Amino acid sequence: MALILNIESATPVCSLALCSGEKIISKKESHEHNSHSSLLTVFIEEIFSEVDFELNSLDAIAVSKGPGSYTGLRIGVSTSKGLCYALDKPLISISTLKAMASGLTNFLKLSKSSLLKENTLLCPMIDARRMEVYSAIFDININEIKKVRADIIDENSYQNFLVDKQIIFFGDGSAKCKKVLSNNENVKFIDNFYPSAEFMAEISEEKFKSNKFEDVAYFEPFYLKDFIAGKPKVKGLY
Numbered sequence: 374m375a376l377i378l379n380i381e382s383a384t385p386v387c388s389l390a391l392c393s394g395e396k397i398i399s400k401k402e403s404h405e406h407n408s409h410s411s412l413l414t415v416f417i418e419e420i421f422s423e424v425d426f427e428l429n430s431l432d433a434i435a436v437s438k439g440p441g442s443y444t445g446l447r448i449g450v451s452t453s454k455g456l457c458y459a460l461d462k463p464l465i466s467i468s469t470l471k472a473m474a475s476g477l478t479n480f481l482k483l484s485k486s487s488l489l490k491e492n493t494l495l496c497p498m499i500d501a502r503r504m505e506v507y508s509a510i511f512d513i514n515i516n517e518i519k520k521v522r523a524d525i526i527d528e529n530s531y532q533n534f535l536v537d538k539q540i541i542f543f544g545d546g547s548a549k550c551k552k553v554l555s556n557n558e559n560v561k562f563i564d565n566f567y568p569s570a571e572f573m574a575e576i577s578e579e580k581f582k583s584n585k586f587e588d589v590a591y592f593e594p595f596y597l598k599d600f601i602a603g604k605p606k607v608k609g610l611y
Contacts, residue, residue, distance in 0.1 A: 375432040375581040378417070378456070379573040382409045382449030383441030383469040383594075384499055384545065389416045390570035391424065394578050397571050399424050404567070409448040417452075428460060433586070435465035435577035437472060437568065439595035440507040440521060441499050446594035454589050463586040467573050468595070470521055470544075473497035474511040476572030477543055477563065488561055489513060493539050496531070498546030499568075506546035507597055510534060523597055528553045535559045544568075 374394030381388040387409045388402040401416035421428055436453035439446050457464045474495045481489040491513070499507040504526045510519035524530060526549050534540060535557055542550050543563040554560045580586075 375578060376426065376430055377433045377435050377465070377574070377577045377581060378420075378431055379435045379467075379570040379577055380413070380449050380453055381437045381469070381472070381568050381570040381573065382413065382445040382452075383437045383439050384445065384568050385442070386567050386569065387412050387416070387445075388568065388570040389413070389420060390574060391420050391426070392571070392574040392577070395574045397574065398426075400569075400571055402569060407444075409445050413448060413452050417456075428456070431456075431460060431462055433463045433465050433577070433581050434460075435467055435573055435580070437469045437570075437573065438466035439469055440523075440597035441469050443596060446596065450592070450594045454592065457589045463581075464589050464592060465577050465580045465585065466587050466592065467576050467580070468509075468521065469499065469568060470497045470507065470509045471511065471515060471517070472572040472576060473544055473566075473568055474509075475515050475575055476569060477541070477566060478513055478515060479572075479575075480566075488539075488541060488563075490539060492537065493541060494518060494534060496540050496542045496547075498542060498544040498550070500544075500546040500549070501598075504549055506549060508546065510540070521595075521597065526550055526553060530554065 379390045385406050390400045391398045399420045434453045434456050495511045509521040539559045541561045543566040
């Protein structure tokens with residue numbers, strides 16, 4: 374089993390998990406908004422001060438590649454690449470939405486939830502702008518059924534899947550669906566489910582075994598959409 378540091382920074386959640394295979398050795402997490410720049414390196418130092426491993430003991434670093442927050446992704450990826458360069462370790466990238474689907478599936482299995490059926494689909498959602506979300510659809514084996522997209526939510530969203538499938542919507546973007554989709558009996562919502570680095574463990578272990586590594590020099594996050602800067606708050610800067 375590989376010793377992998379998993380880093381999740383694609384959303385407001387700042388999360389790190391040191392994992393041996395699928396076993397979580399140590400985890401640090403904060404839901405404080407815009408905390409990535411101040412907490413990410415602090416969490417790394419804290420984790421390795423509390424465990425019987427040195428940074429150089431790592432077999433790889435895995436980072437959530439997006440989609441998600443432009444700033445959060447930049448911070449997570451640049452930190453991960455810096456560690457890979459310094460330690461001469463391989464870099465693994467993981468879809469933020471796929472990791473969320475994996476985490477929810479494992480949670481539902483452990484809780485023996487009646488929601489988990491053969492015809493169940495999973496739709497993790499990350500809040501974007503206005504009525505827009507970053508989403509994808511997976512089956513219960515985490516096979517991608519609908520590719521990652523930026524979707525504008527209305528009453529017709531996902532109707533072709535809802536004809537004969539149950540879809541579980543979750544993530545901070547799913548609240549946008551409740552008013553327009555909740556009348557369909559095949560629609561289910563799970564509230565307060567957030568991305569976490571621990572959800573990356575199973576996928577990063579699989580990628581390590583398959584030698585599915587990124588080129589550290591050229592890897593970039595999956596932003597999905599171009600960055601749009603806000604209007605400067607300092608008077609006179611336009």
